[in-house]
Amino acid sequence: MLVPCRMSGAAALLPLALLAQAALSSAYVTSPSSLSGIRTNFASSVSKSRRAYPLSWARALRATATKPDQKSEGLGFDSHKAVDKAPDTLCRDGTANTAMRAKFEKMLREAQDYICKSVENVDGGAKFQTDAWTREGGGGGISRVLTGGKVWEKAGCNLSVVYGSMPSEALQAANDRLKFGATDRAKGYAPGERVPFFACGLSSVMHPKNPHCPTMHFNYRYFETEGGVWWFGGGTDITPAYLNVDDMKYFHGTYKEVCDKHDPEFYPKFKKWADEYFFIKHRGETRGLGGIFFDDLNDRDPEKIFEFAKECAMNVPKAYLPIVEAHKNDPFTQKEKEWQLMRRGRYVEFNLVYDRGTIFGLKTGGRIESILMSLPETARWEYDHRPEPGSKEAEVLEVFRNPRDWV
Amino acid sequence: MLVPCRMSGAAALLPLALLAQAALSSAYVTSPSSLSGIRTNFASSVSKSRRAYPLSWARALRATATKPDQKSEGLGFDSHKAVDKAPDTLCRDGTANTAMRAKFEKMLREAQDYICKSVENVDGGAKFQTDAWTREGGGGGISRVLTGGKVWEKAGCNLSVVYGSMPSEALQAANDRLKFGATDRAKGYAPGERVPFFACGLSSVMHPKNPHCPTMHFNYRYFETEGGVWWFGGGTDITPAYLNVDDMKYFHGTYKEVCDKHDPEFYPKFKKWADEYFFIKHRGETRGLGGIFFDDLNDRDPEKIFEFAKECAMNVPKAYLPIVEAHKNDPFTQKEKEWQLMRRGRYVEFNLVYDRGTIFGLKTGGRIESILMSLPETARWEYDHRPEPGSKEAEVLEVFRNPRDWV
Numbered sequence: 001m002l003v004p005c006r007m008s009g010a011a012a013l014l015p016l017a018l019l020a021q022a023a024l025s026s027a028y029v030t031s032p033s034s035l036s037g038i039r040t041n042f043a044s045s046v047s048k049s050r051r052a053y054p055l056s057w058a059r060a061l062r063a064t065a066t067k068p069d070q071k072s073e074g075l076g077f078d079s080h081k082a083v084d085k086a087p088d089t090l091c092r093d094g095t096a097n098t099a100m101r102a103k104f105e106k107m108l109r110e111a112q113d114y115i116c117k118s119v120e121n122v123d124g125g126a127k128f129q130t131d132a133w134t135r136e137g138g139g140g141g142i143s144r145v146l147t148g149g150k151v152w153e154k155a156g157c158n159l160s161v162v163y164g165s166m167p168s169e170a171l172q173a174a175n176d177r178l179k180f181g182a183t184d185r186a187k188g189y190a191p192g193e194r195v196p197f198f199a200c201g202l203s204s205v206m207h208p209k210n211p212h213c214p215t216m217h218f219n220y221r222y223f224e225t226e227g228g229v230w231w232f233g234g235g236t237d238i239t240p241a242y243l244n245v246d247d248m249k250y251f252h253g254t255y256k257e258v259c260d261k262h263d264p265e266f267y268p269k270f271k272k273w274a275d276e277y278f279f280i281k282h283r284g285e286t287r288g289l290g291g292i293f294f295d296d297l298n299d300r301d302p303e304k305i306f307e308f309a310k311e312c313a314m315n316v317p318k319a320y321l322p323i324v325e326a327h328k329n330d331p332f333t334q335k336e337k338e339w340q341l342m343r344r345g346r347y348v349e350f351n352l353v354y355d356r357g358t359i360f361g362l363k364t365g366g367r368i369e370s371i372l373m374s375l376p377e378t379a380r381w382e383y384d385h386r387p388e389p390g391s392k393e394a395e396v397l398e399v400f401r402n403p404r405d406w407v
Numbered sequence: 408m409l410v411p412c413r414m415s416g417a418a419a420l421l422p423l424a425l426l427a428q429a430a431l432s433s434a435y436v437t438s439p440s441s442l443s444g445i446r447t448n449f450a451s452s453v454s455k456s457r458r459a460y461p462l463s464w465a466r467a468l469r470a471t472a473t474k475p476d477q478k479s480e481g482l483g484f485d486s487h488k489a490v491d492k493a494p495d496t497l498c499r500d501g502t503a504n505t506a507m508r509a510k511f512e513k514m515l516r517e518a519q520d521y522i523c524k525s526v527e528n529v530d531g532g533a534k535f536q537t538d539a540w541t542r543e544g545g546g547g548g549i550s551r552v553l554t555g556g557k558v559w560e561k562a563g564c565n566l567s568v569v570y571g572s573m574p575s576e577a578l579q580a581a582n583d584r585l586k587f588g589a590t591d592r593a594k595g596y597a598p599g600e601r602v603p604f605f606a607c608g609l610s611s612v613m614h615p616k617n618p619h620c621p622t623m624h625f626n627y628r629y630f631e632t633e634g635g636v637w638w639f640g641g642g643t644d645i646t647p648a649y650l651n652v653d654d655m656k657y658f659h660g661t662y663k664e665v666c667d668k669h670d671p672e673f674y675p676k677f678k679k680w681a682d683e684y685f686f687i688k689h690r691g692e693t694r695g696l697g698g699i700f701f702d703d704l705n706d707r708d709p710e711k712i713f714e715f716a717k718e719c720a721m722n723v724p725k726a727y728l729p730i731v732e733a734h735k736n737d738p739f740t741q742k743e744k745e746w747q748l749m750r751r752g753r754y755v756e757f758n759l760v761y762d763r764g765t766i767f768g769l770k771t772g773g774r775i776e777s778i779l780m781s782l783p784e785t786a787r788w789e790y791d792h793r794p795e796p797g798s799k800e801a802e803v804l805e806v807f808r809n810p811r812d813w814v
Binding site for chain 1: 524550552554561563602688690746752755756759760766771776778779780782783784786787788789790791
């Protein structure tokens, strides 16, 4: 049976919304790939020469990536098909560099299971619904969505594996990357040429009901181009409606601890990057109270970055859930609920106006429900709303306007 | 006392959101201009030669338009100041072409009064709050906002008069204009050069509470550049959550009648233009059920177009209010309310993702509350919501996907 896929959604960051592109239209699928034939030539594949890749992969990518009926700005994905159960891996076999791809996918699937179970335990009501799908030329996804929980209004956690291609300019575009040391992602390709790539990521947004429980977003991903460029990206950030300094110290402190184990420069750099990325320019406010954000990370042994990304993902429950647990039964007023909904309006503004992945996804024909799964169930706009001076709302707004150091 | 202005807001179309730019920051203001010294040399000023304009205007525009501290993509407006009562005209005196400007402003102010009074009568509860402001170099606005009415959740109707300047490319940019016969708005200016302009418009969005009462938007405006190019633009369109064929025949029929009196080609052309403009590409749906939309209208005697625009604006109450009156007490279910809120989510998506004026306004530092006044008070996103086949929701969705001819 052909049913629409549920996939990467919750994509608040470029690469993950790109993953969401994977779900374009329904079609038939060949038998899923298996892990047999994995080669472990990671070292040669990171030599950044297109020739370092076996022709088989290059040919397969080109074959799936440049169908004439696809829009030029599209991602050149194959069509997809829902499956009852995802195969053990969604990566193609017999291609270069499969070791890191399969290893990253496996880690993300474990993280997805662990995070969703942890969230269900705290919710104590609804369960995540799972949808899996595969794609003809390789790749696919496992989408998990919880709605109408006791604690969460809407929570999604989506895994995607994508083989696609992008115009080289689109792959490069991301102004703030340059500030933080960008990779030449389109290396080996001329302007206008399409760059075949592999991507695997886990993306999530969770919107709780209680206005004293923050929304949380995370996203961890691994990319490779056929040109031999690879990088890791990701981050976890928190969006409360009210300020609780201890909670923020705890959340940021947890990620600082994770970062420091890998590189003392990570936390300050990635904390700043999150503050700059999640900024709603037209409001002069950050979307929330930050966290960490990184992209183009490829300056050291990929195994080391893998371990860092793994620890970041696996620490989502530790960093987030105790805060929700502590506040899920806090009493709240109608006014507090409305303030939360106005802050969700800001979330919508950020995601629809600035978020690179969302915009790109919407304009290039991705699967809408996946891309927009990051939007809250409800949002509110009051004309010219100004919190009363000295109020709790004014207090947190001040911090959205002037990001603070927490640890 | 300096208070933040309330102005053009509700700007769902480029030129009106440009007007919203007028409100950038607070400052002091000189005494308002008066109508003395109006010249009536419209004929010469439409000769489309920059030289046809008295140097006084050109000099004044350049002086206010190119302050070095303004961002290059900005509109080059002066700062503004709230006033207790708007002066009789917000147009500057002693400049060319003032006759049409002052006449158009006067007509819009009458339309604003008439429309707001008519809406208050139907609401029977809340009244519009009025805020007026002027601007140092000329121009200003009168903003009227009704919130928490018996019938309307949020309704705004904003007049703006703007003297500003824009990069020539920005003035030209609007893909769909080309399809419908665009004007060379930047005539006489090189790429990259700023084009000083005058604009006057009335913009409105009204969101009723009852899901059986449609949202309505309209916007009528007059533009001139210092290069001597002038044009009219505008339109009225309707966004119901449920299909009522008779209501749509009535709404479209009213505007067809208005159009036909002026040119039998207007209604079919402007109806199609509305269907194309108010299209949410990523959803494959129109925002609502259309109406009329036109821009760059300057192919005949400006007095004739003035009369057309006037009749369009003055017919807003006749075209819209009987529909609201008929349904304002309709019973509705929670499910119907939620569907309305989901359609408002689509309204938000259109305005934040596609609306040229909104995007431009947000990215160039306009007054946010004015630009985003068009957003509904409440909106909703349900993951992968699909109306049941045969339901009322499925019925109207089908029409959003396949625009229909109503008359």
